[in-house]
Amino acid sequence: MNSQDEEEPTTTDNNGSTKHEEGQVSDMSGTSAAMDKVAAAALRSVLQRVSQAAEKAARGSQQVRVVAVSKTKPVSLIKQVYDVGHRCFGENYVQEFIEKAPQLPEDIEWHFIGNLQSNKVKPLLASVPNLDMVESVDDEKIANHLDRGVGNLGRKPLKVLVQVNTSGEESKSGIEPSGCVELAKHVSQSCMNLQFCGLMTIGMLDYTSTPENFKALANCRSEVCKALGIPEEQCELSMGMSNDFEQAIEMGSTNVRIGSTIFGPRDRMEHWDVAYEFLKQNSLRTHRNLGIIIFTFATAQMFALCLQPKRENECSRWWKIYFQGIDLG
């Protein structure tokens, strides 16, 4: 399952990938070449921690895939981690993804881990032929779009995970746990160009997770496997990020998504993500309320027109007031 290789290839000379964008490495003294090795060293330490956690849980480290989450990070830095043998990377913004992926080697196994809108499916599939997995399928509509998109391109089936909202927080993407069986069934039985591979969760709204989130995802897996009649080993659990991947592995994760611990802290996102989710949720609410008000008013108008009273009628005066304002003359 693992594609990374902890040994540094001897032939690597890091050509073209040595210039650093600002803010990457702070105050380490030494040559720029040494500074460029920071992400590679961080990866190595992550892989070590992963294999220790796997051992502790009596599982092999080959059973846990490490997705290096490179969102917001420059191509040069991704190349550095690629050059020490890592092949699995994750991105979560389509626009950024389709700009970066074509500049990087084709043997990268890309995971898309972000919110996917149906109008972005086509550009995503077209720009990233080496897209290996979409971890964030959370409704039938997006599954159908992906299925059709892959079919039209005639590429090999696309692996997908069903994203589950295990925190109960309203605005987070991901399907409710109660809906995961139905969606998993839909993907595996009605989407011929998709390969259902398991379940994914982010955890809480602030991108942290609790043991309850991990347990909830494992419970979903039990139900899904029972319903589909497949062994649990055939259903992956993508859970655990920089701050909690060891615990996630001990609780059964097969796929950890690790960003900041490998690539360093991000300057943007996260807080913006949360703010964006908040705005989206609230502006949706505002739109809905506006819609209700306009609909109610329009309906009242229609009724008033239909029920237009005869001239002499007592109601006629009120009707006139309603439609023509205070014009009692």
Ligand SMILES: *Cc1c(COP(=O)(O)O)cnc(C)c1O
């Ligand atoms: C950014 C991101 C991660 C990585 O988060 P870190 O805490 O930096 O490891 C993992 N999963 C998803 C879906 C993300 O968007």
